[in-house]
Amino acid sequence: MARAQPVIVWFRDDLRLSDHPALHDAASRGAPVVGLYIRDDESRALMPPAVRPLGGATRWWLAQSLRALRKSCDAIGGTLVLRTGPAASVIATLARDINASAVFWNDIAQAPHRAVGRDVEAALATDGIASQIFAGDLLVDPKVIRNKDNRALRVFTPFWRRVQGLGDPPKPLPAPRKLTSVSGIASEAVDDWDLEPTRPDWAGGLRESWTPGEAAAHDRLKTFLDESISGYAGDRDRPDRDGTSRLSPHLRFGEISPRQVWHAARFAAAEHPRLAGDIDKFLSELGWREFCRHLLFDVPDLADRNLQEQFDAFPWKRNALFLKAWQRGLTGYPIVDAGMRELWRSGVMHNRVRMVVASFLVKHLLIDWRSGEEWFWDTLVDADAGSNPANWQWVAGSGADAAPYFRVFNPILQGEKFDPDGAYVRRWVPELARLPNDIIHQPWTATPIELASAGIELGTTYPAPIVDHKKGRERALAAYTKIRRKE
Template sequence: MPVIVWFRQDLRLADNPALAAAVATGEEIVPLYILDPGTPLGGASRWWLHGSLAALASGLERCGAPLVLRRGQAADLLPGLIGETKARSVFWNRCYEPAAIARDKALKTALVAQGVEAKSFNASLLAEPWDVRTGSGGPYKVFTPFWRSLSARAPFPSPLPAPKKLRGAARIGSDDLAAWSLLPTKPDWAGGLRAAWKPGETEAARRLSHFLDTCAARYAQARDLPGLEATSRLSPHLHFGEISPRQIWAAADARAHAVPRAASGIASFLREVAWREFSHHLIYHWPGMVERAWKPEFDDFPWTDDPASLAAWQKGCTGYPIVDAGMRELWATGYMHNRVRMIAASFLVKDLLIDWRRGAEWFEDTLVDADLANNRAGWQWVAGSGADAAPYFRVFNPVTQGQKFDPAGDYVRRHVPELARLDNRFIHRPWEAPPAMLSEAGIVLGQTYPKPIVDHARARERALAAFADIRKS
C-alpha cells in the first residue's frame, strides 16, 4: 500500500530520511506538500517557496513520483488523501518550531488511532535538541559548551544519496502551483530576488561547492566584511531544506582534510552552522522565546512606540549609511549580510528603543532565509534579552562599525548609490563632511540623503539609562 511522504522544510531528494525510509518499504510513494494558509509566510519566503517547490516537483517527476500539492490544514487534508490513495503510512521529517511540534504530535496521535503508520525523522539538524545535554542532563544556555558537545559527536552519519528512481502511485489530483499565487505580480517587486538567487537543491549544492572552492580558506578573516564575497549564502537553502547540515558538514570536513590551508576557515564556518543548531536547541527547550524575552526582566523594558522611526529604518533612510545599506540590501535581494544584520538590529533596539519583535517581524516578511529559530534567537541576542546574548550595554556604534567592517565603503556605495562619490573618510559619517565635498559628490543632506534621525551618542545614553532602570526594578 502507498506511503505518503509529506514534505515540509526538507525540499530535496538527497539526504532526505523520510523519503529514503519510504523507498525502503518497496511500496508506491505519494510525495505531498501542503500549503497551510494559516501559517505566516513573508513575501520573500513565498517567492522562494514557489521556486523551491517547482525544482522539487521537477526532480520528483524525473524519478517517477509526481509531487501532489494541496492547500489547507494538514489535519483536514491528510485523512482525505489517505482514503483517496489507500495509503497505510505517512512519513515526514521533523520541524522544531513550537506550532509545528504541537501540530505534528496531534497528527501522529490521530493517524495512529486510525490504524495509519506515522513516522518522523531528523532531516534538518546535526543532532536532536533533546540529545545534546549538559553534564547535569539539562539543555545548554551558552553556545561555547554547546558547540563543544555537538562537535564531539562528529563524524555525523553520512548523507543519504538521492534516489535514482521512485515507484510512484497512480497520478493523483493536485493543485496547480501557479494558482497558489506565491509570486508577486501587481507590482512584481521580485526582480532583485531573481537576480540574486535561484532556489532549489541543485543550486544549493552548487553554492556549497563554490564557497568551498573560493571563500572557505579565508572565511575566518573575511566573513565580517560585507563588501566582499566571503560567505556561503546557504541560509535560505538550509531554511527550506534544499540542503542538509549533514551534507554541509561532510563536504566541508572533506575539504578541510584535502586542503589543510583551508582547515581554519572551514572550522570557523562549521561553528556558524552550529549557531543555527543552537538556535533550534533554544527554541525547542524554551518555545516561549518566540514572543517573550528569554530573560524575563526584559519583558518590562520601556520600548518606544515610534512609527516614523520604524518606517525610516525599514526603508533604509536612517541617515546612518551602514544601517541604510543593510536595509536596502534586504529590500532589494531578500538578504542581509550577517554582520550588518547585527548593526541594523542594534540600531533599532538600542538607538531607537523599538521592540525587538518589530524588527523580527520585518525580517520574517522580507528575508528569503526567514527561519523562526535563527531570527528570534538572533534578535534576542542583539537585544540582550536572549541566551548567551550580547550584554545590553554593548551598543553598536554604526559609524565605527562601518569604518571597521566596510573601510573603503564598497558595501555602502553598492546599496546607497547617492553616497557613491563621497570620500572614504566621510562615507560612514556624511553629516561631518565639508559642505564643498558634499556639493562635489552631489549630496544635499536632508534631500538626496537623510540627516541622521537620531544622535547616536545621546541614544546610547538613553538606552543604557533604560536598561539600568529595569535592573533596579
C-alpha cells in the same frame, strides 16, 4: 501479483531528495511513493503557540523551491502532489483514496510542528494506517544536549563543544535513483497559491539574487568550499566582499541538510589542511543555527517573550516615523541604510550588518526588538523560526548568550572598519557614491564643497542622522542600567 500499496512522503521544511530519511526509507521498500506538500494555514492558527505564517520573501522562495522539487521528482519517475487544508484531514483523505500503507515524514523539532504531526498520527491511526517519523532537521536531537536542570544550554560555546564531542553526525543518504509513482492523483498548482507578489511585483531583486532549489544549494556549497572558504574567518565580517556561503535560505527550506554541509566541509578540511581554521569557523556558524533551534525547542514563543524577564520592564519607545525610516534605509547612517536596502532588494543582509542595524533599532532608537524581528521575518528569504528571534534577542540583551547590555554598535566605526573603502555603501546607497572614503560613513561631517561635489544635499537627497550617535548611546545605557537596578 497484487501491486504494493503506496507510501506517502509528507514534505515540509525538507524540500530535497537527497539525505531525506523519510523518502529514502519509503523508496527502499520498492512500493510506489507519493510525495505530498500541504499548504496548511488552518492548523497553523490552532497551535498554541502557532506555526508562524510565512513572510513575503519566504513565500516567494517556497514557490520556486516547490517547482524545483516537482521537477526533481518528475526526473526520477516520482510525483509531487500539492494540497491545501488541515494536514491531518488532507493526509488521511489522500491515504484512504490511494489505499496507502503508510505515511512517512521528517521531524521538525519545534512544538507547533510536532503538535500538527500528532494530529496526523491520530487521524491515520483511526483508519489503521501506519505512520513513521524520522530525524532529519538537525545535527543532534535537542534532548541529547541538556544541562543539569534538563534544559537547553543557554551559552553557545559549551553547547557547540558538546555537539562536536559527539563526533560526526551520520553520513548523508543518497537520493533515490528511481521512484514508482501513482497516476491520476489530483494536485493543485503552485501558481494558484498566490505565493508570489504581482501588484506590485517587488520580487525582481530576489529573482536576480537567487536560484532556489536543491541543485542550486549543492552548487552553492561546492563553489563556496572550492573558491571562497580560504580567508572565511576574516572575510565573513566584510560586507564589501563575497566572503560568506549564502546557504542560509537553502538550509531554511531544507534544500540541503545540516549534515550534508557538515560532511562536505569536513571532507574539504581533510583534503586541504591549511583551510582547517576557516572551515571550523564556518561550521561554528552551522552550530549557531543548531543552537538557536535547540533554544526554540525549549522556548516555543521565542519570537514573543523576553528570555530574561527583567526586559519586560524595558522602556521601549513607540515611534512610527523612526521605525519607517529604519525599514526604508533612511536613517542617515550609511552602513545602516545600506543594510536595510540590501535586505529589501535581495532578501538577505550581511550578518555583520544585521548586528549593526539591529543594535541601531533597539539601542539608538529604543524600539522594541520584536518590531525589528517582525520586519526581518517578512523580508528575509532565510527567515528562520529559531535564528531570527534568537539573534534579535542576542543583540537586545534579552536572550540566551546575549551581547552585553553596554555593547552599542557605533555605526560609523563599524562602517569604517568593515567597509573601509565604502564599496558596500556605494552599492546600496548610490546617492553617496561620489563621497571620498574618509567621510562616506559620516556624510554630515563633509564640507559644503565636498557635498556639492558629490551631488548631495543633506536632508533632501540623503537624510541627516535621525538620532545623534552619542546621545542615542547615552540614552540606551541609561535605560539598560535602570532595568538592571530592578533585578
